[in-house]
Amino acid sequence: MNDQRKVEVDPLNISFARAMEVVTWAGIAILLVFGLIYMFGAPSFVDMQQAVEHWHEPAGDFWESVSDTSVQGYGWFLTRLTKMDAISMVGICVLGLAPLAAILAALARSLRSRAYLLIFLVLTLEFLFAIVRPLIMGGGGE
């Protein structure tokens, strides 16, 4: 790349991007590897044929029909980590944590700037609240 095309990207941005990329690929790998194993017939929490028969039902009814389980919070898949589809769900959790990892990486880079340190600290707290919010407040809004 010649000098005319060279762009200086600030280190805070690069740290954010690197952390996001690593965690995203980890999440996608877990989601896809275990998801595909599940789709090829490995032991699962939800039988595929049953899933197809009931996937037109609202989420609550679907889980009652396919597993006789009332779904609320994260325990429904975190307590079944021997099942391939449940492990695949962990991949989505990892994807959900990717921006948090990126924010923490940016926070570590912004120790000299009081303004950004404060902004990233607030963002971290907000994100942690977003994770526990469904457990405290249920599923209202997004």
Added chain:
Amino acid sequence: MRRSWRVVTMLSIFLAVTAATFVFAKAGYAQEAGTAAQDGSSSIPWWLWPFILFAFTFVIGIIAPLSGVGGGVLLVPLSTAFLPFSIDFIRGAGLVMALTSALSSAPQFIRKGLANIRVMAPLVCVSMITSIIGGVVGLWITNAFPTGKYYITMALGAVLLVIFVVMLTSKRVEFPEVDKQDKMSASLGLAGSWYEPTLDKVMSYRITRLPVGIIFFAVVGFIAGMFGLGAGSANVPVLNLIMGAPIKVAVATSMTVITVNDAAAAWIYLSQGAVIPLIVVPSVIGITIGARIGAKLAVKAKPAFVKYLVMAIMLLAAVLNIVKGMRGLEIF
């Protein structure tokens, strides 16, 4: 290398469009009194759905990074019409898909200097709070004033229509000129540069009116939180028209905003079981491949093309919101 990318892209688009055409032709069943979509029966064998989802999401994956939207604005209405899944699973898959497309493309945009975390951070900091408040108020309004959300949906559609007209008539959308930065933007160092291949030179930009941008993001966050509306289509015009970000920077920075907002929202869907691997896995494969191609195309695309794509998405989102609101109010 560039040629092989082009061939792969063209082939993939061809395959995806062929598959999508096949699906839509077959999926006339969903229109047949809506019965199949309601009871889950379908003339399409179940194992074909993952391939259909792959093709569907692949195309959306290419479009999303080019236009700065998560993809939910395209996926949810089309899926509701043609696919047999419950709206809960469509929205769950749409959110995971939008999140994955944003996560796959944002790091590439950041490395090229197109997306700027220094711009994103203060905006998201405020919009996340207002979106949480919106979620609480939304619950209250849904109980106390059930038709209220339809008026707001229509109002959002009308606002997007106005933005569409402003973008259509505005002359400096591709490269807005910022003569002077406000104090807050200057002190936070809201500036950057990227290499623009269509001009073969490094372009610099400065962001301005951060306080006004924060207010707009707060309002957008509140509405998004209140009614679960996607906000990607509203981010780009605020960054571009109000804060002076060049259109490509606005689109790329919007993708980083979507990573944070959608990741935060994903936990709600997970906690309610609105995400199932059988639907999500093929969607994520499609969107991941599509978004990587889309992000590469977005870097090389002409700013004017990006502008027209953003405007087309905006018009689509405006019409869909107005129709949705009118249907909710049983106007037609």
